[in-house]
Amino acid sequence: MPSSPLLRFFTGRRGRQAVDTITPERTFADVILPPATQRTLEQALAQVRNHALIFERWGLGERHATGLGLAFNFAGPPGTGKTICAEAIAHALGKQLLVVNYSVVESMWAGETAKNVAAVFRTAIEDDAVLFFDEADAIAARRTAGARQAMEREANTVVNVLLRELEAFNGVVVFATNLAANFDPAFERRIRTHVLFEMPGxxxxxxxxxxxxxxxxxxxxxxxxxxxxxxxxxxxxxxxxxxxxxxxxxxxxxxxxxxxxxxxxxxxxxxxxxxxxxxxxxRQSIFADEDAAVAAGPNVAVPDARTALALQAVEARSQHAALLGIALGAAGLLAGLAGLVVAALR
Structure with a gap:
């Protein structure tokens, strides 16, 4: 995917591609899953194998112009086999696996990220490959109603484009996430099968x-x-x-x-x-430890590690407050000087 020279200059992205192409080697024999997850995954694989039968020979493709692709959502805790199973699906189909690089797809320029998302789908079509969005909640997060900030509007646009491309895509897409609750609700009907990857027994x-x-x-x-x-x-x-x-x-x-x-x-x-x-x-939280220390009161001792974390957080917040005060003071001083200059010119 081409990128502007200016973007490459500021970001240092000179040689990376929007997708990493992987020749799949791992199969479903390489992952051990709980029975419920295994059954759901087998149903998903059956959809992949019978896709041509349903939409071509049985004629459903003529009745349904969009939504012909196979989108799967693999949701569950880290380390439960989601990435291996995405590779196994590509292996079963005899296709390459395209893993999306968010660091390349996301752009500092307004509108560029959405264009990059569309280009990722074009690449998957051209290569006839399985598209894999790992940690998909990073790009498919819930849209913000009444977005006012530029970043919120840009994020909404990216999700809109992703939904549109997914609707028109006639291939296989796998989303993997540890935080499925963060997905925009519109993805629910566009994803054919949701597979919950549970912790192994x-x-x-x-x-x-x-x-x-x-x-x-x-x-x-x-x-x-x-x-x-x-x-x-x-x-x-x-x-x-x-x-x-x-x-x-x-x-x-x-x-x-x-x-x-x-x-x-x-x-x-x-x-x-x-x-x-x-x-x-x-799983530790600096701010949780700080809150615990404050709640305990000044005369109650807390463990040394928590005390250190709380003090670091309080110190950081104090520094931020001080910097903000200095910035506001400087702004006031500049405004005063500007007023004096205007008065002198009059």
């Missing part, structure tokens, strides 16, 4: 632990118990993958010759504990 987690490892080359100790790990840690497939990689790195880093190294249960436990701890850190 104990049985699925045990299988996920197993498939992360090579059946022949990965050296496992005799004490490894995947059933115990699955029972103890309610993790997503993405979390388990990260835990396995951490466990392998820890085992490889231990002293001794490589041929004698093994991944033990303690390595897997430490790996998943680290992953779960990281998720806990990411």
């Amino acid at each position: 104990v049985a699925e987690r045990e299988r996920i632990w197993q498939v992360q490892l090579h059946p022949l080359h990965t050296p496992l100790s005799a004490d490894v118990d995947f059933a115990a790990l699955a029972e103890r840690y309610p993790a997503s497939g993405g979390d388990i993958k990260n835990a396995v990689l951490k466990a392998a790195a820890a085992a490889a880093a231990e002293p001794g010759v490589d041929v004698g190294k093994r991944i033990h249960q303690r390595h897997f436990v430490q790996g998943i504990e680290d992953v779960m701890a990281a998720k806990s850190v990411m």
